[in-house]
Amino acid sequence: MADALTQLKERFGRITDLGRISRVLSWDQQTMMPPAGWRHRGDQLATLQRIHHEELTAPEIGRLLGEIPELDPASDDGAFVRVARRDHEKAVKVPTDLRTEMTRTASEARTIWVKARTESNFELFRPALEQTYDLRSQYIDCFDGVDEPYDILLDDFEPETTTAEVTEVFAELKAELVPLIAELREQEIDDSFLSGTFPIDAQERLAKEVVTLFGFRSDTWRLDPTAHPFASGAGVDDIRITTHYDPETMKSFFSTMHEYGHGLYSHQLPQHLERLPTGGPCSLGIHESQSRMWENLVGRSRPFWDFFYPRAQEAFPQQLGGVDVDRFLTGINRVKPSLIRIKADEVTYGMHVILRFELEQDLIHGRVAVGDLPEVWNERMHEYLAVDVPNDAQGVLQDIHWAQGSIGYFSTYLLGTVMSVQLWEKILEDVPDLEEQIERGEFAALRGWLGEHVHSLGRKFSPQETLRRATGSTIDPKPYLAYLRSKYGAGVAA
Amino acid sequence: MADALTQLKERFGRITDLGRISRVLSWDQQTMMPPAGWRHRGDQLATLQRIHHEELTAPEIGRLLGEIPELDPASDDGAFVRVARRDHEKAVKVPTDLRTEMTRTASEARTIWVKARTESNFELFRPALEQTYDLRSQYIDCFDGVDEPYDILLDDFEPETTTAEVTEVFAELKAELVPLIAELREQEIDDSFLSGTFPIDAQERLAKEVVTLFGFRSDTWRLDPTAHPFASGAGVDDIRITTHYDPETMKSFFSTMHEYGHGLYSHQLPQHLERLPTGGPCSLGIHESQSRMWENLVGRSRPFWDFFYPRAQEAFPQQLGGVDVDRFLTGINRVKPSLIRIKADEVTYGMHVILRFELEQDLIHGRVAVGDLPEVWNERMHEYLAVDVPNDAQGVLQDIHWAQGSIGYFSTYLLGTVMSVQLWEKILEDVPDLEEQIERGEFAALRGWLGEHVHSLGRKFSPQETLRRATGSTIDPKPYLAYLRSKYGAGVAA
Numbered sequence: 001m002a003d004a005l006t007q008l009k010e011r012f013g014r015i016t017d018l019g020r021i022s023r024v025l026s027w028d029q030q031t032m033m034p035p036a037g038w039r040h041r042g043d044q045l046a047t048l049q050r051i052h053h054e055e056l057t058a059p060e061i062g063r064l065l066g067e068i069p070e071l072d073p074a075s076d077d078g079a080f081v082r083v084a085r086r087d088h089e090k091a092v093k094v095p096t097d098l099r100t101e102m103t104r105t106a107s108e109a110r111t112i113w114v115k116a117r118t119e120s121n122f123e124l125f126r127p128a129l130e131q132t133y134d135l136r137s138q139y140i141d142c143f144d145g146v147d148e149p150y151d152i153l154l155d156d157f158e159p160e161t162t163t164a165e166v167t168e169v170f171a172e173l174k175a176e177l178v179p180l181i182a183e184l185r186e187q188e189i190d191d192s193f194l195s196g197t198f199p200i201d202a203q204e205r206l207a208k209e210v211v212t213l214f215g216f217r218s219d220t221w222r223l224d225p226t227a228h229p230f231a232s233g234a235g236v237d238d239i240r241i242t243t244h245y246d247p248e249t250m251k252s253f254f255s256t257m258h259e260y261g262h263g264l265y266s267h268q269l270p271q272h273l274e275r276l277p278t279g280g281p282c283s284l285g286i287h288e289s290q291s292r293m294w295e296n297l298v299g300r301s302r303p304f305w306d307f308f309y310p311r312a313q314e315a316f317p318q319q320l321g322g323v324d325v326d327r328f329l330t331g332i333n334r335v336k337p338s339l340i341r342i343k344a345d346e347v348t349y350g351m352h353v354i355l356r357f358e359l360e361q362d363l364i365h366g367r368v369a370v371g372d373l374p375e376v377w378n379e380r381m382h383e384y385l386a387v388d389v390p391n392d393a394q395g396v397l398q399d400i401h402w403a404q405g406s407i408g409y410f411s412t413y414l415l416g417t418v419m420s421v422q423l424w425e426k427i428l429e430d431v432p433d434l435e436e437q438i439e440r441g442e443f444a445a446l447r448g449w450l451g452e453h454v455h456s457l458g459r460k461f462s463p464q465e466t467l468r469r470a471t472g473s474t475i476d477p478k479p480y481l482a483y484l485r486s487k488y489g490a491g492v493a494a
Numbered sequence: 495m496a497d498a499l500t501q502l503k504e505r506f507g508r509i510t511d512l513g514r515i516s517r518v519l520s521w522d523q524q525t526m527m528p529p530a531g532w533r534h535r536g537d538q539l540a541t542l543q544r545i546h547h548e549e550l551t552a553p554e555i556g557r558l559l560g561e562i563p564e565l566d567p568a569s570d571d572g573a574f575v576r577v578a579r580r581d582h583e584k585a586v587k588v589p590t591d592l593r594t595e596m597t598r599t600a601s602e603a604r605t606i607w608v609k610a611r612t613e614s615n616f617e618l619f620r621p622a623l624e625q626t627y628d629l630r631s632q633y634i635d636c637f638d639g640v641d642e643p644y645d646i647l648l649d650d651f652e653p654e655t656t657t658a659e660v661t662e663v664f665a666e667l668k669a670e671l672v673p674l675i676a677e678l679r680e681q682e683i684d685d686s687f688l689s690g691t692f693p694i695d696a697q698e699r700l701a702k703e704v705v706t707l708f709g710f711r712s713d714t715w716r717l718d719p720t721a722h723p724f725a726s727g728a729g730v731d732d733i734r735i736t737t738h739y740d741p742e743t744m745k746s747f748f749s750t751m752h753e754y755g756h757g758l759y760s761h762q763l764p765q766h767l768e769r770l771p772t773g774g775p776c777s778l779g780i781h782e783s784q785s786r787m788w789e790n791l792v793g794r795s796r797p798f799w800d801f802f803y804p805r806a807q808e809a810f811p812q813q814l815g816g817v818d819v820d821r822f823l824t825g826i827n828r829v830k831p832s833l834i835r836i837k838a839d840e841v842t843y844g845m846h847v848i849l850r851f852e853l854e855q856d857l858i859h860g861r862v863a864v865g866d867l868p869e870v871w872n873e874r875m876h877e878y879l880a881v882d883v884p885n886d887a888q889g890v891l892q893d894i895h896w897a898q899g900s901i902g903y904f905s906t907y908l909l910g911t912v913m914s915v916q917l918w919e920k921i922l923e924d925v926p927d928l929e930e931q932i933e934r935g936e937f938a939a940l941r942g943w944l945g946e947h948v949h950s951l952g953r954k955f956s957p958q959e960t961l962r963r964a965t966g967s968t969i970d971p972k973p974y975l976a977y978l979r980s981k982y983g984a985g986v987a988a
Binding site: 013014017018020021024025028032033034035036037039040041043044046047048050051217218219220221222234235237238239240274275 | 507508511512514515518519522526527528529530531533534535537538540541542544545711712713714715716728729731732733734768769
């Protein structure tokens with residue numbers, strides 16, 4: 001038996017390596033690759049995806065799984081076998097050719113989407129998106145006994161989480177967010193100092209400064225500029241975060257803190273499980289709970305800026321020299337419905353996600369046709385956020401996710417946001433002087449708590465079980481709503 | 495039949511992708527990777543090597559090869575099948591475990607070598623080198639009916655070339671180089687202006703300037719700093735060259751031109767054969783003929799510096815402001831026996847290579863034991879170049895090649911150097927005003943000639959057949975020796 005387990009681990013070690021190699025290639029593509037190299041990179045990623053799928057579906061893995069008796073599911077080995085079985089059994093249902101076709105179409109659709117967005121022309125992108133949805137239907141058809149087809153897609157991003165569960169959470173959020181947004185929409189807040197001249201070299205220095213303050217070791221981390229920020233890496237000692245410097249705003253600073261949260265999670269994953277699937281991140285939702293925590297609960301908080309604001313003023317004297325910390329905090333926390341998800345404030349952000357979550361289901365269930373998307377998008381944006389969408393580039397074409405075939409992804413952003421507040425409350429219980437520590441620029445206790453209670457669990461348990469072990473509760477929107485009410489609109493709450 | 499050929503191409507397309515992925519990972523490791531990431535990278539490269547070997551040795555390839563009838567060997571398909579058969583049949587003789595062990599040992603030996611060289615302690619490196627040679631013996635034993643075991647190793651770097659052929663060429667070189675070096679050794683040349691202060695930002699600008707002048711497109715190329723310069727890439731539209739900036743010399747300039755030559759070869763390989771083995775470079779010798787040509791035949795020539803010298807003076811006014819182009823040319827072409835191969839001048843360079851070529855054979859044939867290497871190395875350096883080796887770091891430990899298991903590699907440096915002059919003579923015949931073009935800073939005709947006569951052949955033919963098609967002759971040291979005599983020591987020549 002030990003032998004079958006060892007062999008299974010060796011096979012999953014190779015599979016882990018292949019996944020990490022893909023991530024290095026993707027990072028390279030978005031930061032370093034000469035632009036024309038894309039043509040070759042598509043082939044390389046398709047080959048890697050095909051081999052990854054062949055390795056994961058190898059009949060030998062099924063045979064080895066059959067030889068291993070039941071193990072304690074909370075033990076390292078028991079959790080590994082459970083996750084290995086799950087990944088293998090899900091993969092074998094999907095033919096290699098379909099999997100490869102999905103990768104190839106995503107690669108082509110991405111290029112078309114870039115052009116369509118530049119020209120703000122949804123019709124250009126429509127055939128590629130129809131094909132993407134058609135492939136997703138074929139993918140769903142690979143699985144038997146499915147009550148809710150969308151569950152299959154969601155499960156790829158947030159494992160062991162159902163559409164019904166997410167819908168329940170989102171309904172509770174929606175019921176409170178819509179009136180809260182309506183109330184806050186009318187507030188007049190001056191944040192004009194956040195637009196102007198933010199020299200890129202100063203932004204770079206400040207980004208390096210904040211990640212070093214949070215805890216960032218240059219022998220294991222990198223920070224690079226890119227067009228669309230993301231975090232990646234190839235193991236706990238090879239962490240790569242990216243940011244985008246816009247010379248007219250300091251938005252890069254918040255995205256750097258966001259990606260830092262992702263990077264810290266990857267950096268503190270369980271080293272003794274590395275090269276096993278259980279040594280990886282739990283889910284995109286848990287991942288996002290980390291990034292949103294550092295971006296918002298730390299990075300838009302008074303304790304943090306009480307410590308850090310003089311540094312920001314020094315970096316951008318022209319913009320911030322005459323703005324005190326109170327005005328700055330009010331400005332960076334201004335609530336204002338807007339067109340673009342990734343630029344949304346903490347309050348309106350959720351509705352952007354809910355819109356996409358609902359639309360994806362409407363498309364999968366055939367309630368909305370791909371060709372009608374722009375119209376439906378614009379209607380719902382008006383309904384949820386009372387904004388008018390002037391064109392497709394700022395509407396239905398704004399996100400890359402659908403172009404790269406990531407259908408079922410968006411909800412994890414809001415799930416993570418909700419969970420970040422649950423985790424934060426628990427941390428405040430366990431580290432009562434956390435805010436004082438942050439006021440002094442000390443983050444070791446926060447990093448340590450997250451490492452011990454979240455990161456070190458890796459993917460041993462489901463996202464909800466991971467959250468339960470960390471906080472005592474599964475997902476619950478109440479703490480998040482209470483946080484928003486307390487921070488933004490105490491008057492609105494009952 | 496067409497079907498078997500198509501299937502075979504698809505399989506070799508995957509194999510090509512895997513090789514390119516390895517090159518991106520190696521490039522990343524030497525330019526971008528956080529240092530601690532090495533631990534993960536070793537696993538990733540070993541996994542990739544294992545899968546590459548499994549793909550290349552797949553029984554299905556043997557079956558497909560058996561189905562394809564004889565084709566014209568000079569046609570694209572005929573050349574592909576010949577090269578595919580060669581690569582497959584060579585690989586199937588080597589067990590995957592041995593191949594993987596060779597990769598893993600190389601990865602470990604490299605780390606040990608870095609430490610041993612830093613401490614200048616050969617004994618620290620000796621066990622790893624003994625294991626490397628032991629694995630090479632096992633590797634040679636995989637092949638039947640071998641007259642000369644060193645042929646097997648040489649063939650991995652310079653295909654279809656025998657030890658006897660190289661020995662004959664090197665004997666002719668040695669007979670002339672030893673007296674030429676003895677004659678030139680005593681010349682007193684002032685090149686003191688080549689040591690001093692060469693600001694790195696000025697070096698960077700000048701490097702960008704020269705590669706742009708030669709022909710370098712930023713949408714398909716990159717140039718980055720690294721510790722040990724190399725050229726790499728992942729396809730004709732993804733070319734990556736590197737250089738090393740030393741603030742006390744302008745050596746980076748020559749290494750940049752050298753790597754440009756490698757990069758241009760990779761950039762002009764036959765696009766219609768890409769993802770096939772015949773679309774790759776022919777051999778390391780042919781590769782080196784390109785890099786040595788741009789570094790020396792262009793980059794140390796009077797026509798080039800007549801054009802470019804004002805730019806170098808502008809970049810380094812403190813060092814070169816008072817030095818005229820004649821003194822500069824004499825300085826950069828000074829002949830002086832020295833300890834380090836990669837710093838050697840054009841005349842003494844060959845003896846560094848011949849020393850290593852002979853020692854590798856002595857080790858393979860058991861005429862020299864690994865433990866005796868430092869002593870034998872130092873004796874021969876004295877015999878060939880009349881220099882005394884003060885320590886192992888500047889002697890037997892100076893090169894990375896043996897540490898990474900590249901036994902049989904070195905001779906390609908000198909073969910390439912010899913072939914570069916044969917090619918150059920032919921180019922001068924076909925482009926009679928080449929030197930005038932270079933004096934005007936024009937390189938399109940040179941790039942075009944190399945593309946048409948060398949690069950576009952890819953790996954369709956053996957290195958010697960490639961050279962014969964380009965120049966009408968196989969390898970011949972006479973043009974190279976005549977070039978050295980004419981440039982450096984007319985008085986010595988008969």
